[in-house]
Amino acid sequence: MLLDRTDLSPEEFQSLTGWEIKPEGACKGETCVPLASADFDAVSTAERLGMAVVEEPGSPLWALGPESIGGRALTNTDTADFALPDLDGNEFRLSSLHGQKVLLLAWAPY
Amino acid sequence: MREELHPQGFEVVDVCLEMGGAEIARLYVDEAHSTHPSLLDESHAMDARFGVTNIPQAIWIDEAGQIVRPPEPATCPPRGETAEGIVKMIGDGAFREKYAARLRDWVANGAESRYALSPEDVIARSRPRSPKVSQAAAHFEMAQHLWRLQGLSERALVHFNAAHELQPDNITYKRQAYSVVGVERSDDTERGRFRQAPEEGEDWPFISDFNRDLLAHDPKLAEKLGLS
Numbered sequence: 001m002l003l004d005r006t007d008l009s010p011e012e013f014q015s016l017t018g019w020e021i022k023p024e025g026a027c028k029g030e031t032c033v034p035l036a037s038a039d040f041d042a043v044s045t046a047e048r049l050g051m052a053v054v055e056e057p058g059s060p061l062w063a064l065g066p067e068s069i070g071g072r073a074l075t076n077t078d079t080a081d082f083a084l085p086d087l088d089g090n091e092f093r094l095s096s097l098h099g100q101k102v103l104l105l106a107w108a109p110y
Numbered sequence: 111m112r113e114e115l116h117p118q119g120f121e122v123v124d125v126c127l128e129m130g131g132a133e134i135a136r137l138y139v140d141e142a143h144s145t146h147p148s149l150l151d152e153s154h155a156m157d158a159r160f161g162v163t164n165i166p167q168a169i170w171i172d173e174a175g176q177i178v179r180p181p182e183p184a185t186c187p188p189r190g191e192t193a194e195g196i197v198k199m200i201g202d203g204a205f206r207e208k209y210a211a212r213l214r215d216w217v218a219n220g221a222e223s224r225y226a227l228s229p230e231d232v233i234a235r236s237r238p239r240s241p242k243v244s245q246a247a248a249h250f251e252m253a254q255h256l257w258r259l260q261g262l263s264e265r266a267l268v269h270f271n272a273a274h275e276l277q278p279d280n281i282t283y284k285r286q287a288y289s290v291v292g293v294e295r296s297d298d299t300e301r302g303r304f305r306q307a308p309e310e311g312e313d314w315p316f317i318s319d320f321n322r323d324l325l326a327h328d329p330k331l332a333e334k335l336g337l338s
Contacts, residue, residue, distance in 0.1 A: 079177060
């Protein structure tokens, strides 16, 4: 995801990444990762979770990569949070198909 | 396939990994006259979120929204004659039949199907993700953002090439970038989108191309296709 600043609050960090900042560390589901400092810092927290932080020099622009601490692309099997726009630009949430089996197919015209 | 299985509570959702926008996807989607949802993924979030690395790849998701098979090569053709031709070229008839049979088995038997994996297996069979892969995703997202603002600028190229170098087996990061050059340099936009390598002597802005990759990884196939 793209950011125009990195001085995020713990709440902003959670809404972007799903990781909640608690006294025991950064937590998602049953996993808690201890953090080095009690003072929250988005960049060092992201790095602790194996999320790359790529800065574009000369502009207030950062790209945050996905977490890699689990060593696998998937850390759980839940897709409830996943959404993309349809071709008219309307948000489509996968959770709207609950109750059906879904084949999510990636394709491209190249 | 979708029409056959839809009455049994099955749906296809296709996701077009194309940073050039919905109009490009629509060229193919409209041609296919399909009735299932078609989504657009401009930043290749499917790669970052699920570990998609090539197309066509599919993920199986059960009625509770839980993945039962992680991204893996699929045979369902994308859209229309042009794209379908490409899939036929790389596809294999026996694999297509086998994939369809597995899908039917899962739709009929759900969690009892031997093709539905446990959550542990789904995670274990998803792609490896190192810090480098995370960096590649961040660079690719930056690249497509800068490309949209600036076109194929020097900075956009830096980020595209970083993504290609950090995750060399991510084919969508590569082919997406190559297609941009192909479209820019071709009178025939549709053909340009399939550009995978430079012509002889052509200045090529990327650190990789399909021909060189194939020569390195599968010299026999490269020879068969007449590459050198």
